[in-house]
Amino acid sequence: xxxxxxxxxxxxVPEGATVAFNCTYSNSASQSFxxxxxxxxxxxxLLMSVYSSGNEDGRFTAQLNRASQYxxxxxxxxxxxxxxxxxxxxxxxxxxxxxxxxGAGTKLIIKP
Amino acid sequence: xxGVTQSPTHLxxxxxxxxxxxxxxxxxHTSVYWYQQALGLGLQFLLWYDEGEERNRGNxxxxxxxxxxxxxxxxxxxxxxxxEDSALxxxxxxxxxxxxxxxxxxxxxxxx
Numbered sequence: 526x527x528x529x530x531x532x533x534x535x536x537x538v539p540e541g542a543t544v545a546f547n548c549t550y551s552n553s554a555s556q557s558f559x560x561x562x563x564x565x566x567x568x569x570x571l572l573m574s575v576y577s578s579g580n581e582d583g584r585f586t587a588q589l590n591r592a593s594q595y596x597x598x599x600x601x602x603x604x605x606x607x608x609x610x611x612x613x614x615x616x617x618x619x620x621x622x623x624x625x626x627x628g629a630g631t632k633l634i635i636k637p
Numbered sequence: 638x639x640g641v642t643q644s645p646t647h648l649x650x651x652x653x654x655x656x657x658x659x660x661x662x663x664x665x666h667t668s669v670y671w672y673q674q675a676l677g678l679g680l681q682f683l684l685w686y687d688e689g690e691e692r693n694r695g696n697x698x699x700x701x702x703x704x705x706x707x708x709x710x711x712x713x714x715x716x717x718x719x720x721e722d723s724a725l726x727x728x729x730x731x732x733x734x735x736x737x738x739x740x741x742x743x744x745x746x747x748x749x
Binding site: 559566568619627629630 | 682736
């Protein structure tokens with residue numbers, strides 16, 4: 526089992542719809558969680574951190590479920606510009622170091 | 638504030654040669670991470686430097702090496718280049734693991 530798993534998609538969603546996808550992680554000691562977006566042939570950019578209480582940034586809502594070990598990203602009123610690959614990242618403590626574990630990403634395509 | 642800068646943006650080398658990639662983190666960031674992203678694939682962790690020390694290393698052969706300088710900039714060296722080393726090499730920096738990571742725009746290495 527991969528340490529961080531995402532549905533690769535693609536999710537084909539009409540413009541204006543709401544879309545949600547999850548990311549599961551296997552290490553219960555995971556400490557920090559993030560969502561990044563990556564446009565084709567570009568670098569990943571931080572979309573939002575994921576807090577235990579959940580957080581919202583405009584049309585984007587992130588949730589953390591520690592009991593079931595997953596994080597989620599909800600996009601409301603989707604725009605064409607939301608088309609991208611969404612990567613989840615988990616930080617895990619290993620001995621005295623911290624390791625970033627990246628999901629392979631979920632591809633989202635918003636259609637007019 | 639300047640972001641993470643990487644140079645060169647593109648690099649073409651022949652098999653067996655050596656490549657040197659450079660990264661300057663955001664001012665104040667002491668951690669630098671190197672990733673490899675082959676076309677169509679996820680991010681593969683290469684190296685993590687913090688305060689001049691190598692903190693962690695991904696599952697790559699020893700011909701992938703690097704260092705971090707006193708000003709926190711970093712170099713990634715790839716010796717004895719192979720065709721499958723062709724990829725986008727991304728550098729990211731962070732102030733703290735809880736604040737997310739900012740990526741540079743990458744160096745696209747092509748080995749012919």
